Amino acid sequence: MSAILSIFKREFLSYFRSSLAYVFLIVFILLSISLTWFVGSFFKSDDANLNRFFVFLPWVFAIFTPAVGMRLWAEERKTGTWELLLTLPVSVTQAVVGKFLAGWAFITLALFSTFTMPASVAYLGDPDWGPIISGYFGAILMAGAYLSICSLTSALTKSQVIAFVLGFIICLLLVLSGWSIFSELFSGLPVAIVDAISNFSFITHYESMMRGLITIKDILFFVSLIIFSLILNIVVLER
Amino acid sequence: MIEADKLVKDYGPIRAVDNVSFKVEKGDVLGFLGPNGAGKSTSMKMITGFLRPTSGTARIGEIDVRENPIEAKKLFGYLPESGPLYEEMTVMEFLDFICSMRGICKKKDKTEKIQRVVEICHLEGVRNQPIDTLSKGFRQRVGMAQAVIHDPACLIMDEPTDGLDPNQKLEVRKFISSMAEEKAIILSTHILEEVEAMCNRVIIIANGKILVDETPENLRKRHPHFNAVRLKIRGEKGEVKEFLNGHSLVKEIVDESGQILVVPKNGENIDETLFQAAKDKNWQVTQIEKPHTGLEEVFANLTK
Numbered sequence: 087m088s089a090i091l092s093i094f095k096r097e098f099l100s101y102f103r104s105s106l107a108y109v110f111l112i113v114f115i116l117l118s119i120s121l122t123w124f125v126g127s128f129f130k131s132d133d134a135n136l137n138r139f140f141v142f143l144p145w146v147f148a149i150f151t152p153a154v155g156m157r158l159w160a161e162e163r164k165t166g167t168w169e170l171l172l173t174l175p176v177s178v179t180q181a182v183v184g185k186f187l188a189g190w191a192f193i194t195l196a197l198f199s200t201f202t203m204p205a206s207v208a209y210l211g212d213p214d215w216g217p218i219i220s221g222y223f224g225a226i227l228m229a230g231a232y233l234s235i236c237s238l239t240s241a242l243t244k245s246q247v248i249a250f251v252l253g254f255i256i257c258l259l260l261v262l263s264g265w266s267i268f269s270e271l272f273s274g275l276p277v278a279i280v281d282a283i284s285n286f287s288f289i290t291h292y293e294s295m296m297r298g299l300i301t302i303k304d305i306l307f308f309v310s311l312i313i314f315s316l317i318l319n320i321v322v323l324e325r
Numbered sequence: 326m327i328e329a330d331k332l333v334k335d336y337g338p339i340r341a342v343d344n345v346s347f348k349v350e351k352g353d354v355l356g357f358l359g360p361n362g363a364g365k366s367t368s369m370k371m372i373t374g375f376l377r378p379t380s381g382t383a384r385i386g387e388i389d390v391r392e393n394p395i396e397a398k399k400l401f402g403y404l405p406e407s408g409p410l411y412e413e414m415t416v417m418e419f420l421d422f423i424c425s426m427r428g429i430c431k432k433k434d435k436t437e438k439i440q441r442v443v444e445i446c447h448l449e450g451v452r453n454q455p456i457d458t459l460s461k462g463f464r465q466r467v468g469m470a471q472a473v474i475h476d477p478a479c480l481i482m483d484e485p486t487d488g489l490d491p492n493q494k495l496e497v498r499k500f501i502s503s504m505a506e507e508k509a510i511i512l513s514t515h516i517l518e519e520v521e522a523m524c525n526r527v528i529i530i531a532n533g534k535i536l537v538d539e540t541p542e543n544l545r546k547r548h549p550h551f552n553a554v555r556l557k558i559r560g561e562k563g564e565v566k567e568f569l570n571g572h573s574l575v576k577e578i579v580d581e582s583g584q585i586l587v588v589p590k591n592g593e594n595i596d597e598t599l600f601q602a603a604k605d606k607n608w609q610v611t612q613i614e615k616p617h618t619g620l621e622e623v624f625a626n627l628t629k
Contacts, residue, residue, distance in 0.1 A: 088425065088428065088430060089425075089426055091425075092422060092425035092426050093426075095422075095425075096411070096414075096422050100411070100413055100414075103413040103414065104413055165409050165412070166405060166406075166407065166409030167409045167410065167411055169370070169375050169405040169409060170403075170405055170409050170410070170471075172374075172375055173373045173374060173375050173398060173403045173405070174398060174423070174426045174427065175395045175396075175398040175399045175426070175427060175428070176395070176398075176426060177394070177395060324377070325376060325377055
């Protein structure tokens with residue numbers, strides 16, 4: 087346990103030891119908030135809720151999470167430090183989990199730094215806090231699922247660029263598969279298959295949480311995806 | 326303490342390490358020698374549990390690195406090739422991290438252990454400097470410091486002096502020699518004088534196979550001119566050559582533009598025999614020397 091904590095601490099702080107963290111945070115805040123205000127016409131909607139903020143998160147995360155996750159293993163492989171890390175008395179599982187949690191905590195921090203959104207809603211109107219809390223909760227879970235995939239793609243290569251592109255493609259597919267425009271492409275296929283495809287989408291599972299409904303099914307989806315990706319991640323590193 | 330047991334590593338159809346076995350005990354300094362790509366690093370990576378062997382295993386202090394990797398890893402310190410470090414951390418942050426990973430968590434223990442390695446590796450001046458601003462020599466010292474911070478019984482180092490200047494090399498050698506008595510040490514290198522200076526055992530590996538496993542002294546005996554004597558003689562050399570050619574201890578004599586190189590049979594010492602003969606037969610010997618027989622030629626002959 088202490089090994090996971092040490093790895094977590096080192097990894098989390100390493101974001102801040104370079105200027106990387108600040109760049110990421112600023113980009114994330116600008117992107118998520120400007121989409122809400124300008125594309126989502128937050129003001130015109132005249133609703134005291136954060137639907138127009140949450141609805142863009144699956145898309146923003148599809149770019150942001152690979153950027154955060156790409157360095158997790160690719161950098162260690164490139165500089166050779168994984169040899170140092172994995173010959174210390176830790177298991178690969180501990181290393182994978184520690185690093186994943188650090189990245190997840192960083193994304194969660196980024197997400198919390200958008201607190202100005204709920205603050206403005208509270209200032210301007212009288213929002214229903216239920217959907218806002220469940221929306222944030224769902225966003226954290228969803229970010230974890232994205233990150234587990236990016237941690238895996240990062241373990242596959244020495245190049246952070248390849249890790250980013252691979253992660254981005256997979257994340258994007260997972261968003262797109264639930265997008266109505268995308269599922270119309272498959273309208274020729276049997277309904278069961280179209281449903282199955284859209285069932286794999288992050289949007290499908292995030293939508294209800296955005297509206298304030300947290301179901302076991304959706305939580306299980308994200309959690310099992312995280313576990314599955316991390317297990318693959320461990321298998322890749324156990325050479 | 327450290328035991329490699331029939332280690333084999335295949336990369337696709339290529340066998341990088343082929344049935345490598347050896348044991349290193351406390352007090353041993355084993356030099357792992359070989360041309361580039363011979364399988365030195367791969368063997369070390371398998372011993373440290375970083376790479377999974379295709380077959381065979383390694384044991385550190387009786388603990389199998391495949392079966393119980395975490396316990397085995399507690400017993401050794403490892404300096405990987407080219408000393409990778411977390412460059413964005415300062416020296417202190419890095420050593421602190423290594424301590425926590427090694428289960429040294431109490432503040433007092435930690436301070437003590439870090440202070441010890443900072444002293445023995447001469448890192449006082451750079452404690453709070455980020456590692457990426459350090460010179461190669463300092464980085465290597467930080468690498469050493471992390472490897473010995475828990476005072477391990479076994480030490481495994483992959484090319485510890487690679488890329489260092491002569492003074493730094495000397496310092497690293499001294500450092501390793503100072504720990505030799507109480508630890509089992511494996512180091513790889515392709516600098517032969519290092520082996521002569523530090524090691525009491527040499528393993529030469531080429532194409533993944535162990536060619537030689539013996540002491541540096543015995544290895545030197547494999548030199549074709551081991552114990553040879555070079556004579557410079559004034560005047561007529563015909564008689565001298567005739568005498569030496571017929572001598573039972575002499576393998577061959579080589580005429581080197583005015584000097585005679587006398588090569589003994591089986592590398593036996595013929596110094597006294599020659600002195601005696603020179604006295605008895607009144608040879609006009611003006612110069613006598615034993616040519617340096619370094620390990621370079623032995624190594625080249627073995628790995629050609």
